Amino acid sequence: MSDDRDIDVAIEIVYSCLRSSNIIEDIHADGKISQEEMKQIMEDTIINLVGYLKFPEALTHGGFWRAPPQWYENIERYTK
Secondary structure, eight states, rough: OOOHHHHEEEEEHHHIIIIOOOOHHHHTTTTSSOHHHHHHHHHHHHHHHHHHHGGGGEEEETTEESSSSGGGTGGGGGGO
């Protein structure tokens, strides 16, 4: 994937999955995070995603996924 394409994909993922999250939007709308903080969250997430799109092997460490094991518990909750 080209650098521009990685950035485009990362922006769309963040917009679709994070920025459009009802929970995040409610927190933002209630003033619990500022516009500047919201922007920083989005930018940091985009930067991280671009890195993983360029180097997907960075998602693992020693062949193992990096997310904590409890994130994989009851994984069926993500398929609803």
